[in-house]
Amino acid sequence: MAGNDLVDLKQAARDSNWQRTGYLHKICTAEEEQLILSAADPHTMLWLIWTMKEASYKVVNRLSGMRSYAPRSFVCSGLNMQGSSVRAFVAFNEFSLFINAEVSTEMVHTVAVLREEELGQLQTHYLNYTPGYVSDFNQSHPEYILSKNGAGLPQVRQLPGPQILEASVSHHGRYAAIVFSAPLYAGSPQ
Amino acid sequence: MPVSFLKNINMDKEEFISELKTIVTPYTQEPEALDHISEDTDFIKDLKINSANLVDVVLDVEEKFGIEIDNDAMARMLTVRAAIEIIEDKLAASGRE
Numbered sequence: 237m238a239g240n241d242l243v244d245l246k247q248a249a250r251d252s253n254w255q256r257t258g259y260l261h262k263i264c265t266a267e268e269e270q271l272i273l274s275a276a277d278p279h280t281m282l283w284l285i286w287t288m289k290e291a292s293y294k295v296v297n298r299l300s301g302m303r304s305y306a307p308r309s310f311v312c313s314g315l316n317m318q319g320s321s322v323r324a325f326v327a328f329n330e331f332s333l334f335i336n337a338e339v340s341t342e343m344v345h346t347v348a349v350l351r352e353e354e355l356g357q358l359q360t361h362y363l364n365y366t367p368g369y370v371s372d373f374n375q376s377h378p379e380y381i382l383s384k385n386g387a388g389l390p391q392v393r394q395l396p397g398p399q400i401l402e403a404s405v406s407h408h409g410r411y412a413a414i415v416f417s418a419p420l421y422a423g424s425p426q
Numbered sequence: 427m428p429v430s431f432l433k434n435i436n437m438d439k440e441e442f443i444s445e446l447k448t449i450v451t452p453y454t455q456e457p458e459a460l461d462h463i464s465e466d467t468d469f470i471k472d473l474k475i476n477s478a479n480l481v482d483v484v485l486d487v488e489e490k491f492g493i494e495i496d497n498d499a500m501a502r503m504l505t506v507r508a509a510i511e512i513i514e515d516k517l518a519a520s521g522r523e
């Protein structure tokens with residue numbers, strides 16, 4: 237089970253004024269605020285932290301069905317940057333999540349999972365965002381069918397088999413990302 | 427007691443909805459949905475407000491009504507109905523002080 241979140245950094249610079257009074261305090265812990273304000277590139281650090289919280293929320297929301305807007309309660313720690321990749325942890329109530337993020341000058345893309353080994357099993361596909369990006373993906377990847385299940389959650393069927401993979405989709409500005417995680421079930425009858 | 431406070435605490439639902447509509451207008455990606463905004467309107471699902479801009483809605487509501495929305499209240503503030511309840515609660519609490 238993975239959750240992912242993507243931020244187009246140029247779009248975010250147009251849409252959000254995170255320097256406004258009170259903004260960081262509403263979404264960040266004191267430690268996170270310090271990390272952002274002392275970073276070489278605070279804009280990118282803010283959206284990195286934000287996507288960690290959003291990706292983690294998507295996992296928790298999918299597991300619990302609970303909706304809430306509590307970004308400050310998703311606590312980021314242990315950021316470890318290796319080139320363009322970042323590993324970190326997020327804690328929320330009884331949940332602990334493992335984070336893998338990719339950072340470029342154009343975007344931040346972050347995946348959250350519950351078991352660290354899942355990070356190695358993920359497939360990530362990036363696309364240019366269009367309103368029809370799901371069918372764009374299906375046309376350019378004939379081995380997969382991306383759709384929504386009965387509950388409206390994204391899933392990928394891997395052809396030719398009946399295997400259905402849980403998926404997480406995210407789009408912002410110019411970009412979209414599709415991430416598949418561990419199998420829901422395998423070899424079930426059609 | 428400031429006049430604006432007296433005005434706020436006596437507002438009816440329609441006035442709250444109208445104030446909230448003004449606040450969310452710059453952030454919605456679904457402006458047509460504003461035409462039939464109601465207590466049932468969901469900021470994210472119906473108005474397609476980016477979750478990073480929901481912080482702006484919370485901050486604008488704080489400024490407009492002179493209240494502070496704590497973490498627990500913010501966690502619930504996903505719909506117009508929840509926002510009105512939170513504003514009414516905070517205004518009533520500040521009136522008792």
